[in-house]
Amino acid sequence: GDSVTQMEGPVTLSEEAFLTINCTYTATGYPSLFWYVQYPGEGLQLLLKATKADDKGSNKGFEATYRKETTSFHLEKGSVQVSDSAVYFCALSDMRAGGFKTIFGAGTRLFVKA
Amino acid sequence: KAGVTQTPRYLIKTRGQQVTLSCSPISGHRSVSWYQQTPGQGLQFLFEYFSETQRNKGNFPGRFSGRQFSNSRSEMNVSTLELGDSALYLCASSLQLAGVSYEQYFGPGTRLTVT
Numbered sequence: 308g309d310s311v312t313q314m315e316g317p318v319t320l321s322e323e324a325f326l327t328i329n330c331t332y333t334a335t336g337y338p339s340l341f342w343y344v345q346y347p348g349e350g351l352q353l354l355l356k357a358t359k360a361d362d363k364g365s366n367k368g369f370e371a372t373y374r375k376e377t378t379s380f381h382l383e384k385g386s387v388q389v390s391d392s393a394v395y396f397c398a399l400s401d402m403r404a405g406g407f408k409t410i411f412g413a414g415t416r417l418f419v420k421a
Numbered sequence: 422k423a424g425v426t427q428t429p430r431y432l433i434k435t436r437g438q439q440v441t442l443s444c445s446p447i448s449g450h451r452s453v454s455w456y457q458q459t460p461g462q463g464l465q466f467l468f469e470y471f472s473e474t475q476r477n478k479g480n481f482p483g484r485f486s487g488r489q490f491s492n493s494r495s496e497m498n499v500s501t502l503e504l505g506d507s508a509l510y511l512c513a514s515s516l517q518l519a520g521v522s523y524e525q526y527f528g529p530g531t532r533l534t535v536t
Binding site for chain 1: 425452456463464466469471476477511513515517523524525526527529530
């Protein structure tokens with residue numbers, strides 16, 4: 308079945324450091340890929356998305372490119388801020404015969420120190 | 422546009438009781454999905470409804486059920502609560518027009534504690 312694997316956390320960085328959170332997936336179809344972020348005490352928020360191979364999603368300085376050849380969708384940011392501290396989830400969504408389904412990775416907790 | 426709302430935000434129940442959680446999607450969104458989030462299991466898919474029909478279901482026992490109304494509002498019910506049902510229950514709505522990607526918009530969740 309489909310699955311999403313993302314790097315384990317927590318990841319601890321100093322402010323202005325470069326961030327990479329790795330995400331790889333397995334899928335039988337052509338899913339859309341997403342990064343969601345969850346701040347403490349809140350639900351998930353969509354951070355960025357990509358719907359087909361070679362698409363680059365970007366938002367708030369974060370970027371991720373849909374790489375079909377390596378089945379990856381790594382999240383990057385050039386300079387993190389304390390306010391980026393949160394849990395980040397990689398996910399794939401697809402429509403199947405059984406209906407719409409989203410599979411999430413386990414989440415990666417990011418701590419950014421001032 | 423108002424976001425996804427979930428009620429109640431917090432709930433404490435006793436083992437063996439039943440509970441009903443409510444979710445109001447973003448206006449115009451016809452798909453509603455439910456997830457259970459726990460520290461040990463992460464985010465697990467419960468079920469998805471579209472136009473009052475359950476289209477997809479995760480691997481949860483029959484004690485977990487849901488429904489969707491004609492205005493797209495959705496409820497989920499858990500009967501005979503167990504301690505392991507303590508979790509954050511998240512609802513997400515999605516537009517899902519043909520050709521539109523399937524991003525979801527999440528509510529703040531209902532924190533259920535079973536004692």
